[in-house]
Amino acid sequence: MHPSLYIVDLALLIDVGCFCTRYPSSVFYSILSSLILAGLFVYGTWQHFPTPTSSARLYVYVALGILGLTTLLELANYLYRNGIFSGRGAPRALVSFLSKKIPGESVPRITAANIQIILPRPVHVEPGQYINLWMPSVSLWLWTQTHPFTIISWSRGRQDTLKLLVQPRNGFSADLVRYGALPTDSSVLFLALFTGPYGLTEDVDPYETTLIIATGFGIATSILYLKKMIHGYNICTSQTRRLYLIPSVCALTTVLRPTEANEKEMILSISIYVEHGLANSRIPVGKYERICYYQGLPDYRKIILTEASGSQIERLPNIPDELGRTLVMVSASDGLRDRLRDIVRGYLHQGVELSELEYQPE
Numbered sequence: 224m225h226p227s228l229y230i231v232d233l234a235l236l237i238d239v240g241c242f243c244t245r246y247p248s249s250v251f252y253s254i255l256s257s258l259i260l261a262g263l264f265v266y267g268t269w270q271h272f273p274t275p276t277s278s279a280r281l282y283v284y285v286a287l288g289i290l291g292l293t294t295l296l297e298l299a300n301y302l303y304r305n306g307i308f309s310g311r312g313a314p315r316a317l318v319s320f321l322s323k324k325i326p327g328e329s330v331p332r333i334t335a336a337n338i339q340i341i342l343p344r345p346v347h348v349e350p351g352q353y354i355n356l357w358m359p360s361v362s363l364w365l366w367t368q369t370h371p372f373t374i375i376s377w378s379r380g381r382q383d384t385l386k387l388l389v390q391p392r393n394g395f396s397a398d399l400v401r402y403g404a405l406p407t408d409s410s411v412l413f414l415a416l417f418t419g420p421y422g423l424t425e426d427v428d429p430y431e432t433t434l435i436i437a438t439g440f441g442i443a444t445s446i447l448y449l450k451k452m453i454h455g456y457n458i459c460t461s462q463t464r465r466l467y468l469i470p471s472v473c474a475l476t477t478v479l480r481p482t483e484a485n486e487k488e489m490i491l492s493i494s495i496y497v498e499h500g501l502a503n504s505r506i507p508v509g510k511y512e513r514i515c516y517y518q519g520l521p522d523y524r525k526i527i528l529t530e531a532s533g534s535q536i537e538r539l540p541n542i543p544d545e546l547g548r549t550l551v552m553v554s555a556s557d558g559l560r561d562r563l564r565d566i567v568r569g570y571l572h573q574g575v576e577l578s579e580l581e582y583q584p585e
């Protein structure tokens with residue numbers, strides 16, 4: 224290959240690297256640049272074959288064949304999932320907004336966008352999975368971007384509506400929540416195509432106790448696990464006997480309002496830690512005290528030790544009842560995850576395990 228082509232290739236590679244670090248969502252730019260780079264690579268390799276009839280060319284044909292086939296399969300899967308050519312129309316996203324009155328602000332601030340994607344073909348979703356969402360009509364340049372969001376709706380079978388919870392940030396999500404300020408109806412409809420669902424799901428059934436620690440929008444990743452575990456407990460398909468959720472206040476006010484939590488699901492307890500402003504150090508809510516507000520910061524080491532001891536599970540006297548394993552699931556900021564890794568490492572011998580979920584908020 225001519226040396227100048229190497230220089231162009233290298234310059235492009237550096238450029239793509241910088242751009243993708245800055246704008247990870249610009250799918251159009253990164254795909255286009257990857258195609259140009261791949262083309263240059265194949266051309267360079269081709270030029271290095273000693274003779275035009277070299278048998279080494281076979282390897283290039285095989286590689287190109289595999290690339291073509293996988294691209295075609297992916298495209299077919301994409302078109303099938305989005306119901307293109309099925310006559311049922313493309314998926315639509317119905318977006319509504321959650322807002323909160325902030326003291327000193329005249330209009331309520333939008334704290335989250337709720338997206339409901341109405342699918343032309345139902346899909347099966349496991350807890351913790353996410354989709355890459357493409358909503359080109361939200362604003363001018365959004366046709367170049369896709370964004371990953373965790374699915375928060377769960378059903379045992381296939382779902383024909385997917386629910387997502389979006390935190391307002393600065394790019395796509397900020398453009399989206401701007402529609403919440405319009406003086407029209409409270410929900411807006413957009414065209415929305417997606418790929419996925421992607422991501423691994425954690426097998427939670429073998430654990431007797433699951434402790435879920437979520438900060439901010441990490442709660443979105445945990446909701447499906449909670450629903451699945453409560454369902455598994457109700458139909459006796461899982462060994463779960465206790466679920467303990469520690470969300471941050473911000474997440475709770477937007478997603479799990481205390482009055483909506485099902486008190487009868489006796490395996491679920493929720494603790495909310497508030498730094499200041501409580502009249503007492505502990506304020507239980509509801510008849511069964513399944514939800515409790517605490518003043519101060521959680522002592523994670525103490526909490527994990529108490530859960531691992533099994534003392535929070537009601538056990539019948541005189542009946543042998545083996546202590547089960549404990550799973551600590553986390554979707555939280557880097558600093559908190561580091562601390563939890565450190566704590567759990569000390570209790571591995573007591574059957575405590577840590578699972579870091581697919582989405583970790585900053």
Ligand SMILES: Cc1cc2nc3c(=O)[nH]c(=O)nc-3n(C[C@H](O)[C@H](O)[C@H](O)COP(=O)(O)OP(=O)(O)OC[C@H]3O[C@@H](n4cnc5c(N)ncnc54)[C@H](O)[C@@H]3O)c2cc1C
Pocket residue numbers: 247248249353369370371372373374387388389390391392393394395396397440443444581582583585
């Ligand atoms: C597996 C996974 C699941 C997620 N689930 C949720 C969820 O349920 N709810 C939620 O609110 N957020 C979720 N996120 C984060 C969400 O994808 C980003 O907040 C969103 O893309 C921000 O878009 P923006 O243009 O408004 O961001 P910007 O304001 O431009 O950037 C804010 C942050 O988001 C990051 N970001 C921007 N675009 C992308 C992208 N395409 N992929 C990954 N990160 C990006 C940026 O690096 C930056 O750190 C998830 C992320 C991942 C990786």
